[in-house]
Amino acid sequence: MSALVLLSALILVPWVTALLVRRAPSDERGSEIAIAGAAVTLLLAVAPLALMHGGSFDGVGPTLPLVGARLHLGLDGYSVVMPLLVAGMQLCLLIAGRRAVLDRPNLAAVLSTASATIAILCARDLALFGVAWVATLIPGERLIARKEVNDPLLRRTYRLFLLGGTLPIVAGIAGIAWLAAQRGAVAPFDIDEIHRVGLPAASQPVLFALLGLAVLIRRAAVPFHGWLPVLLERGPFGVALLLGQAQVGIHLLLTVVVPLLPEGSAAGMPIIAGVGLLSTVHGAVLALVQTDLRRMIGYLMSSQKGVMLLGIASMNIQSVSGALLQGVASTISLTGLAIVIWAIEARTGAADTRKLGGLVASMPRAAAFFFLLACASIGFPGALTFVSEDLLIHGVLHVHPVLAVIMLVATAINGITVFRAFQRTFLGPAPRARYAAVESMLLRERVVLLSLVALTVVLGVAPTRLLVLREGVVDRVVEQIHP
Known part of the structure; x- marks a missing residue:
């Protein structure tokens, strides 16, 4: 099977599954179809790891004659893991998700968002990259539109995110393609072709500013952070987690910005580092004062995303390696925490710690999973985050050096946040007697959470394969900024 066919199937399977789910006769049947499609997607995402040779897995298809865009899909040592991560997240959310809220429109939205996200990660043509970037935002918009009367704040926030995350990248891609065509590029949207002809140094700061803005908005960096906590608290949880946890902003930075705009990146990375540090501290402090568990997770994600931005922008081999590893580690642990919170809310009707307490008696397994995943999220020894944060710091x-110390303080605050949330949710007296009759976790929920805990421990004990796989990409990125 050629790389182009395999990667095309990887992108299309969840999208086709979403169409089938919408036509399903019932929500139950739709859930079965969605889980089957997600499982096939996960199997397809494993294949490039086995078939990749020479650090790349690449395929080129036909070119659109008038536009100059071509069907060019590919993965490298960094990006080859990311579709696997997205496909795994998708499957976990569909298996462990609340059946009461995962109706057919929600199931289809999760699948469509995952399909578009995988397309971003596989795209080696900027036209396809831009279309997929916009496509990730449309399923959430359609779901939220149904809630417009009940929650106008969510709709306004998402619209700002939609426009803010779209306009800069569309303008940046158009500018890059135009400049590449002026320099004789045969396919002005193709990333490899643009890299071959190069872009004028004088234009790179403006292009870096446009694409950097898109990165910061998608990474929920300060001052563009507001959409993520609101979306996780009020929006469709499955789609919100995929949008919040998929590392497409880092992918844009490493795949497009740094290779194509080396001079602009060298000048702009200190700004990215400063914003990353501010986001790390800001997210940690705001997470500390939240009482809503969903909103708390949103600010924790924002803080972790800031840590990764700081690591990438520091541009040395250890910091970049640690940031890329942190992207995998935080996705696993925070997705698990979010699933536990989802399970608690499904049984108690609340995610506010002021209304919870004493749940360890009725939900001991949920308490254990919350505690283990909380440890994993803050870099406890034995977890993958311990390795990634050690490298990054x-x-x-x-x-x-000063920024590293401040980052350590923010990490400590995150630790206080998750353990205080554990104490308020599971320990102490229950404010309502009815919580004594709360149902325990279902088998499907326990299997998913146990798999996530096992994965972060296994990768934490043996992270070498991930580090070696990305070594070539990290070296190339650092050399492009510091030749």
């Missing part, structure tokens, strides 16, 4: 320490 050492890398940042060599470049920005």
